[in-house]
Amino acid sequence: MSFVSDSWIITKRQLLQLTRVPEVLIFSTIQPVMFVLLFRYVFGGSIQTGQPGGYVQLLMPGIFVQTVAFTLAGTASGLAEDMKKGLIDRFRSLPIARSALVIGRTLGDALLNILVLFVMGLAGFVVGWRPSSGIAKISLAFLFLLFFGYALSWIGIYTGLAVRDARVVQNVSFLVTFPMTFLSNAFAPTTGMPRPLQYFAEWNPVSTMVAACRELFGLQNQFGATAGSFPSEHPLITSLFYMALIMVIFVPLSVRKYINTSK
C-alpha cells in the first residue's frame, strides 16, 4: 500500500533530520533530563511523600507526562515551519495521499518520544528512581505515555495548520502546556491548591495520566484525590477515555484542515 509507505518516508525524513542536525536530539533530551535533576534535588528534600524511595518515585511519572505533553508544541511548530518554507506545497503537488504527510509526522514525533523517554528513564535511574511493578507493567506505562504523546500530536497538527507561524505556535503551545502540567498532581500534591483548582487538577488529563503511570510503576496513587472524583479513583480508564476523545476529534479535524489548506 503506497499510503503506508508514503507516510513512512515522511517519518524517515524526520529521523534523518535528527542525524543531520543532532542538536535537535540533544536539546530535546537535555531539557527533560535537566528537569529530572532540578526537581529531584531542589524539591526532593522538602516534599514529604511518605513513599518508600522518596520524592523521585513520584516525580518521574510527572516528568514523563510533562515531556510527552510537549510533543504538542513540537509537532505544531515542525508543521508550521514546513508550511512557511513552502515544503507543504511541494508535498501537496506530489502524487501521494494527502494524509500521508500528517500521519508520517505524528509517527516521527512518536519515535522521537521513545528515544527521549529512554534517556529520561536512564537519568531517573541514576538519581534513584526504582519502579517496583515488574517489566510488564513498566512497559505498559511507557506504551501509555507514547500513546498520550501521539494523541497530543494530533492537536499539534491542528494547531500548526491553524496558526501557521512556528514561533507563535511554539509560544501558544507553551502557554497552554505549561499551566496544564503544573495545575496537576505531577510535581506537588493537589491538596495544597485552592479548592476550585483542586477540581480542575483532578480532571486534568495530565493528572490522570500521571496517576495512571504511578499505579503502573507500582506506587500508591498520591498527590491527588481530595474530592474523591471519578478521574482520581480511576485514572487509567479516564486517561484512555481522554486519549480516545482527542483522537476522535482531532484526527478527522486535522486531516480535513490539511486537505483544505489554502483552498
Added chain:
Amino acid sequence: MGHMKSVTAENLVKTYDKGAVRALDGLSLDVEEGTVLGVLGPNGAGKTTTVRILATLLSPDSGSATVAGIDVIKHPDKVREVIGLSGQYAAVDETLTGWDNLVMFGQLYHLGKSAAVSRATELLERFSLTEAARRPIKTYSGGMRRRLDLAASLIVKPKVLFLDEPTTGLDPRGRQDMWGVIEELVKDGVTLLLTTQYLEEADQLADEIAVIDHGRVIARGSSDELKRQVGGERLEIVVEQAHVSATARIVETVSGSKVAIDEGLRRVSAPVTTGASALIEALRAFDAEGIHPLDIGLKRPSLDDVFLALTGHVAEEEKPAEPDVRGRKRGKK
C-alpha cells in the same frame, strides 16, 4: 502532434476574503505542447494564484482548467502525476542534504529506493550540485537552492513544468545560471509555464508571453510583438542644464524620431531601432560639439514600460490582491 494544448485555463476566477479581493478575474490562457509560455505581471497580478490552481494546490471559485488533457478540478491526483512545480521559494527540507531531499522526493514519486538514488545522482550531476550533494541545503547559495528545487520538480520527467518566478531574489549571476538550466530543459521538449516580473526574462525564455494585470490577461504575443507595442529600446542621456537643447537636437538626428525631454532631470530620450550603433553615433556627435553627457545609455523597455504602453498605468508593486495563503512573506525583491 501539431497544435495540442498542454495547458488550458478558461475564465478562472478566484477571490479571497469572501469575495472582497479578486485575485483572478476571468483569466484564460493556454500553452501549446512543447512550448514555453511566460506569464508576465507585477506582484499581486495573479501569477502565483494561476500557477497554484493549475498545479492543483488551490481550487478556483469558477472556471475550468486542464493540464496534459486532464481536468485539474475533477482529477487532481492524475494531474499531480504529470507535473513538476517549482515555486518562488526553494521548497526543500533545509536541514537535509541535497541528496537526502532528492532521494526522499524520488521515493514519494514511488520510484523505489534504488531508482530514486540513481535519479538523484543524475539530477545532482546535471545541475552542477554533485559537490554540494552531501551538504545541508541551508549552506547553499540562493542559486543552488533554486537549482535543487528545480531538480526536485524534475524527478519524474514531467509533461508540464510550472516555474513560479524562478529567478526572483537571485543575483545576476544566479539568474544567468538559472536561465541556462531552463533553456536546457526547454531543448528537451518539456512544456513550460513560467511566471516572471522581468520582461527580459520572458524575452529570453518564452516563445509566447501573456501579460496579466488585476487577474486577467491583458495582452498576448511573442516578445517581438509586445515590444513593437511598447516601442523597443530608448536612447537616454542626462546632461548639464546648458546642453539640454543641443542634446535634443543631436538625439533627434540620430534616432529620427520624436524626442522626450525631462527638464527637471535634464534627461533627453528617444526610441531607437539601431541599438548600439545609435549610441556610438550619438557619442561621436557629442564629442564633436564638446558636450560631456553625465549619463548615457540604451534602456530596454521594462515591465513598467510594457504596462504603461498596455494599460496606461504603471505596474503596481504593493498591491494586496494576492493575500499570501500560507502566511509567509511574499515577493521580496
